[in-house]
Amino acid sequence: MKRACDTEVTPESRSLAARYSGRTVLAVGAHPDDLEIGLGGTLARLERSGARVVMCVASIPKDYDVRLAEARRGAEILGCELRLLFEDGPRRLEDVKTYELVERLDAAIRELEPAALFTHSASDFHNDHLLLHQACLPTQRLAYFDFFAYHPTNCRPVPVAFHPRAYVDITQTIDAKMHAITAHASQFGGRNLDTEMYREHAHAQGRIIGVPYAEGLDVMRMLLS
Ligand SMILES: [Zn+2]
Numbered sequence: 001m002k003r004a005c006d007t008e009v010t011p012e013s014r015s016l017a018a019r020y021s022g023r024t025v026l027a028v029g030a031h032p033d034d035l036e037i038g039l040g041g042t043l044a045r046l047e048r049s050g051a052r053v054v055m056c057v058a059s060i061p062k063d064y065d066v067r068l069a070e071a072r073r074g075a076e077i078l079g080c081e082l083r084l085l086f087e088d089g090p091r092r093l094e095d096v097k098t099y100e101l102v103e104r105l106d107a108a109i110r111e112l113e114p115a116a117l118f119t120h121s122a123s124d125f126h127n128d129h130l131l132l133h134q135a136c137l138p139t140q141r142l143a144y145f146d147f148f149a150y151h152p153t154n155c156r157p158v159p160v161a162f163h164p165r166a167y168v169d170i171t172q173t174i175d176a177k178m179h180a181i182t183a184h185a186s187q188f189g190g191r192n193l194d195t196e197m198y199r200e201h202a203h204a205q206g207r208i209i210g211v212p213y214a215e216g217l218d219v220m221r222m223l224l225s
Contacts, residue, residue, distance in 0.1 A: 016042075016168060017049030019146075023115035024052040026108060028085075028136060029153070030093055030120065030128040032057050032071035033184040037198060038150035039118055040078055040177035041170025042215050047079040048173070054112060058085040058101070058132050059093045066186050073183040078176055083108075093128040101135040109139045121149035121218055123162040129153065140221060147220035151201075155193050164216025167209045174202055174213040 025046055029035040035043065035055050047053045055075050060067045068084075075082035085104045086096070093101070109117070119136040120129035133149065140147060152160040170177060181195050182188065188195050199213075206214040 015049075016045060020046055020115050021050035024054065024112050025116040025118070026054050026056060026112050026114035027080075027118040028056045028058060028105070028108075028120075028132060030058050030126070030132045032060060032067045033074065033181065033187050034120070034129070034153045035118075036074045036078070036177065036180040036184065037153040038120070039168075039215050039217070040074075040180045041173040041202065041213065042118075042150075042168040042217070043080055044078045044173035044176040044180075045168060045170060051115075053078070053080040054083055054108075054114075055080045056083045056085055056108060059091050059096075059128070060084070061092050062090055063186060064090045067184075070184045070186060074180040077180040077183060093131050098131075098135060101131070102138055105135055105139050106142060109142050109145070113143065114145050116146040116148065118148045118150055118217070121152055121162055123149075123160050123218075124152040125154070125158060125160060126152075144223065146222045148222075149218040149220055151216055155187060155191070157197055162216075162218065164205070165219045166217045166222075167205060167214045168217065169206070169209070169211045169213070170202060170215050171206070171212045174199065177202070 027035050027043055043053050057071055072082055120133040122133055124130055151162050178199055181198055202213040205216050206212050
């Protein structure tokens with residue numbers, strides 16, 4: 001007789017593809033380039049797995065046209081849809097009232113009904129990133145969705161207290177991630193910064209779970225069914 005515990009759990013049924021295939025996931029970042037740096041490999045994997053992936057950029061503080069074009073290119077490389085939380089020109093997140101930020105995020109959640117939301121971590125060090133993290137928290141009241149935070153995003157390495165609880169194997173998409181990051185030329189080549197540290201970081205994350213490249217996520221809320 002077959003017991004319940006004999007039921008086979010295949011790798012596919014536990015995969016990221018099975019969890020979000022055919023569903024929408026929403027990733028929000030404070031600025032162009034944050035999503036590519038924080039979880040570009042994960043977003044590309046989700047898209048290749050059949051999920052609709054919406055990359056939502058909250059603000060473009062300056063150099064609007066250049067950075068918008070770079071954001072479009074980055075999203076295109078990852079195969080994702082790009083949205084702006086505010087489409088009316090340059091602005092700083094600090095100039096936006098918190099309630100207005102929450103209203104915009106609420107509207108995106110209501111419209112897209114995402115199966116998962118990805119945002120900045122509470123361990124981040126950039127105030128705009130922390131503002132967006134805080135504004136995402138109340139959206140959880142609207143509906144159930146898995147909720148993850150990605151590694152603090154930075155152009156130069158700095159110490160952060162981020163402890164991933166989940167890892168995504170991005171071996172198949174590390175090249176897309178690196179390509180998408182370099183699409184933000186004004187932030188890297190334009191400032192004499194190199195992007196290789198992101199590949200090294202993904203390699204170090206991969207070592208933890210025994211794959212060539214990975215991205216770590218903090219699990220804020222997740223349904224185990
Ligand atoms: Zn940023």
